[in-house]
Amino acid sequence: MSKKHKILSVCGVLLIILIILYWQIGSERGWINSILLSSPSDIAASFRSLWGSGSLQKHILVSFKRVMIGYVSGAGLGIMFGFILSTMPSLEKLFSFSLAIIRPIPALALFPLFILWFGIGEGSKIMVIAFMSFWPTFLNTEEGVRQADKNLLELADALQKGRVTKMATVLLPSTLPYIFAGLRLAISRAWGGVVVAEMLAASSGIGFLIEYSRDMSQTATMFTGVITIAIIGFTADLLLRILQDRICYWHTEVK
Amino acid sequence: MAGMNEVNISHIRQDFLMPTGGLEVLRDINIDLRGGEFVSIVGESGCGKSTLLRIIAGLDKPTDGEVLIGGEKVNGVSSKVGILFQESRLLPWYSTEKNISYGLPRGMDRNEGRERVRSLIDTVGLNGFEKALPSQLSGGMQKRVAIARTLAGHPKVLLLDEPFAALDAFTKMNMQDEILRIWEREKITTLLVTHDIDEAIYLGERVVMMSPKPGVIKKVIPIDLPEDHSRTSDEFDAYRREIFKEFFGSDKRMSQWFSDD
Ligand SMILES: Nc1ncnc2c1ncn2[C@@H]1O[C@H](COP(=O)(O)OP(=O)(O)O)[C@@H](O)[C@H]1O
Ligand SMILES: [Mg+2]
Numbered sequence: 001m002s003k004k005h006k007i008l009s010v011c012g013v014l015l016i017i018l019i020i021l022y023w024q025i026g027s028e029r030g031w032i033n034s035i036l037l038s039s040p041s042d043i044a045a046s047f048r049s050l051w052g053s054g055s056l057q058k059h060i061l062v063s064f065k066r067v068m069i070g071y072v073s074g075a076g077l078g079i080m081f082g083f084i085l086s087t088m089p090s091l092e093k094l095f096s097f098s099l100a101i102i103r104p105i106p107a108l109a110l111f112p113l114f115i116l117w118f119g120i121g122e123g124s125k126i127m128v129i130a131f132m133s134f135w136p137t138f139l140n141t142e143e144g145v146r147q148a149d150k151n152l153l154e155l156a157d158a159l160q161k162g163r164v165t166k167m168a169t170v171l172l173p174s175t176l177p178y179i180f181a182g183l184r185l186a187i188s189r190a191w192g193g194v195v196v197a198e199m200l201a202a203s204s205g206i207g208f209l210i211e212y213s214r215d216m217s218q219t220a221t222m223f224t225g226v227i228t229i230a231i232i233g234f235t236a237d238l239l240l241r242i243l244q245d246r247i248c249y250w251h252t253e254v255k
Numbered sequence: 256m257a258g259m260n261e262v263n264i265s266h267i268r269q270d271f272l273m274p275t276g277g278l279e280v281l282r283d284i285n286i287d288l289r290g291g292e293f294v295s296i297v298g299e300s301g302c303g304k305s306t307l308l309r310i311i312a313g314l315d316k317p318t319d320g321e322v323l324i325g326g327e328k329v330n331g332v333s334s335k336v337g338i339l340f341q342e343s344r345l346l347p348w349y350s351t352e353k354n355i356s357y358g359l360p361r362g363m364d365r366n367e368g369r370e371r372v373r374s375l376i377d378t379v380g381l382n383g384f385e386k387a388l389p390s391q392l393s394g395g396m397q398k399r400v401a402i403a404r405t406l407a408g409h410p411k412v413l414l415l416d417e418p419f420a421a422l423d424a425f426t427k428m429n430m431q432d433e434i435l436r437i438w439e440r441e442k443i444t445t446l447l448v449t450h451d452i453d454e455a456i457y458l459g460e461r462v463v464m465m466s467p468k469p470g471v472i473k474k475v476i477p478i479d480l481p482e483d484h485s486r487t488s489d490e491f492d493a494y495r496r497e498i499f500k501e502f503f504g505s506d507k508r509m510s511q512w513f514s515d516d
Contacts, residue, residue: 151340151344155344158312158338159338160333160361169357248348250348
């Protein structure tokens with residue numbers, strides 16, 4: 001990172017601190033309506049009390065579990081389907097029309113149906129998240145396979161590598177950066193999805209917490225929920241990025 | 256019975272189907288290589304040199320004609336033929352060592368393979384770069400890895416597609432000598448494709464001149480140079496002149512080229 005970039009990053013952090021400071025002072029002086037926008041200190045207090053009672057952790061854990069199950073199965077299927085369809089042109093032809101019809105359906109439009117089919121409990125939420133996680137990973141994996149270097153694939157042919165070896169040594173590694181791009185897109189969608197699903201039909205989870213505190217007109221709690229989502233989303237993306245840099249080591253070497 | 260590493264290219268024709276109709280890229284190509292012979296093919300870009308090598312390697316099927324290697328008709332890729340592509344084509348996620356091992360014959364004993372990779376790293380002078388990724392190597396070094404990988408397969412016939420085109424003059428000359436050393440030691444039948452006339456003369460025992468549209472053989476010139484292959488000798492110059500005259504006709508463009516040199 002150049003010196004100029006470093007200074008700009010530091011300025012970026014300072015900017016946020018400045019905004020929070022102004023926000024706090026503005027709230028104290030009454031420039032800001034506290035019903036619409038709780039002061040940072042009120043939000044911190046709400047955070048502390050929710051954390052202290054352990055209810056915040058409970059909501060986080062519930063949402064986290066839903067996301068993990070839905071995400072892992074949805075993204076896993078996405079990667080698998082992406083690979084299978086893009087390497088088997090006849091299957092791709094067979095399924096492309098059905099997939100093209102299902103893909104534009106917003107996952108949340110299916111939520112009521114999922115409730116009908118899988119119950120109002122965990123099943124329907126996990127299905128929505130799985131559905132949301134499937135598409136970005138599926139499409140990215142497919143694109144990755146399509147973008148694989150034809151010259152390298154031909155090299156594998158010239159060296160008489162078998163189908164499986166060719167997949168493992170050429171196709172999979174060249175697809176990995178795309179798979180990670182899909183995984184990162186999917187995790188943010190999944191987090192967004194779980195919150196909305198919990199707002200619509202749940203009695204626990206971060207989404208429920210936000211919706212419930214709206215009913216109770218607890219603005220600070222709503223903010224606590226939103227900030228929690230931001231922190232978890234940011235952390236999840238950061239972890240995936242670190243994992244990506246580890247696994248796709250040759251990609252980072254180029255920089 | 257033909258020698259194991261003899262190559263017979265007979266009546267090769269290649270047409271590519273284009274939206275505008277058929278494009279004739281190669282017409283009636285005939286070349287016979289003795290076992291262990293080094294032949295250069297020289298011709299301008301687009302005259303079908305790569306296409307010909309791909310056919311010999313079994314990567315493409317010709318429209319007409321056939322290629323025999325050791326008397327056997329080429330029908331798909333085989334371990335008898337090693338091709339060095341115009342691009343280095345290294346796997347970016349593999350180190351030098353692993354890229355070279357990638358060319359080892361299937362089912363080779365692990366220790367034997369490791370030993371072979373080590374000796375190939377010696378041969379191409381990449382000691383100390385065993386663990387380096389392709390992105391950490393210069394273009395010349397990447398080419399060396401690709402050469403070592405091709406040799407790892409112990410081919411009986413070596414096909415080189417403009418292997419040194421992208422290298423600077425110094426690296427290029429070193430690598431040409433390296434190829435000659437390897438060829439002299441291993442006695443692999445070698446077919447080199449290039450658009451560099453000096454390179455064709457320096458390396459080949461025969462130079463096959465090709466002209467484009469469609470790609471045909473214009474002339475075959477046997478090269479008989481003193482042992483040291485000196486690039487500055489009168490004999491070398493005479494071949495250079497002969498080939499230039501054949502390609503360009505007029506002496507005018509030739510003198511221009513020689514003053515540039
Ligand atoms: N797969 C292909 N389909 C259509 N045209 C091709 C194909 N491969 C090569 N050609 C054409 O054949 C001609 C010869 O190509 P190539 O063998 O690569 O030439 P060279 O290696 O001598 O530069 C070029 O005009 C090229 O555009
Ligand atoms: Mg070429």
